[in-house]
Every structure is written in C-alpha cells, then in structure tokens.
Amino acid sequence: MALYVELVSPERSIWSGEASRVITRTIEGDIGVLPGHAPLLAVLSNGLVRIVADNGPEVRAVVLGGFLSVADDRVSILAEWSQPADEVDLATAQSELRDAEQSGDADAADRARALIAAASGAA
Incomplete structure (x- = not known):
C-alpha cells in the first residue's frame, strides 16, 4: 500500500508520485503521514517537506505556507511557494x-x- 503525493505551488508542480511516507511541519507541529492515515487538513509552516518516494531518492523541498490535505491515501501539499532543496x-x-x-x-x-x-x- 502506498500514498499518492502531489506537491505543487502556484508557479509549478514540484513532484507527484507514489511514496511510503511524507514528513513536514504544520502550525501545530511536525507530522508524518503513512498509508492509511486518517483524513486531515492542516496549515503548513515554513520549512522542509520530505517525501520518501517508492522508486527513487527522498524528495526534499522548501515550502512557505500553504496547506496539507490527506484523504484516502492521497496527500496534497499546496504550498504558497516552494522550491526543491537541491x-x-x-x-x-x-x-x-x-x-x-x-x-x-x-x-x-x-x-x-x-x-x-x-x-x-x-x-
């Protein structure tokens, strides 16, 4: 079982694909999302999003504000601004x-x- 993850900002799509987990920071604190996670809507804090992709290296991106949505093993990260860490x-x-x-x-x-x-x- 995997998550389908999308990380987008108004300027561009940063990454999308299957992943085993997502780790980021919300205004409530750090959060990790695994397959089967309960539905969630959270406000992102400025910081790093880490996506552990199923096929490939870990994806790391800087986000400034935005939202994290989790439902039915789909994770949407809608950042106000984002840039891949590399x-x-x-x-x-x-x-x-x-x-x-x-x-x-x-x-x-x-x-x-x-x-x-x-x-x-x-x-």
Whole structure:
C-alpha cells in the first residue's frame, strides 16, 4: 500500500508520485503521514517537506505556507511557494538572510531561513 503525493505551488508542480511516507511541519507541529492515515487538513509552516518516494531518492523541498490535505491515501501539499532543496544555493540564501535582517523584512528572512535549512540538510 502506498500514498499518492502531489506537491505543487502556484508557479509549478514540484513532484507527484507514489511514496511510503511524507514528513513536514504544520502550525501545530511536525507530522508524518503513512498509508492509511486518517483524513486531515492542516496549515503548513515554513520549512522542509520530505517525501520518501517508492522508486527513487527522498524528495526534499522548501515550502512557505500553504496547506496539507490527506484523504484516502492521497496527500496534497499546496504550498504558497516552494522550491526543491537541491535547487537552493546556500551562499545566495545566506546573503538574502543578511539583507532581510538588515532591512527588517520578516517574510524575506523566514524564506531565507527555510532555504538555508534545506540547503544545509536540516530537517
């Protein structure tokens, strides 16, 4: 038994396919979804989504806000913004964080922190 997972943002579809589990962070805390999970609708926190794909490597992506929906072994991750972790440039993200902190832009700082965590392999 597997989950069918879709991770999308308004700009693009990040990943879809079968997976054995999904791990992410909601405003209520970290959550893991396995086949047979009870129906759920949750608000995503900024951070990392990890999808353990059935065929292939673990999929890791940064998300900023959005929703997680689970029903009938289907997981929909509808992010306000998302980027695959392997596309994150750590030096650029660190520079963005410095700039955001200096300008007082809390949203840009949150985005940069999420990118840094993904690029450095932090969960």
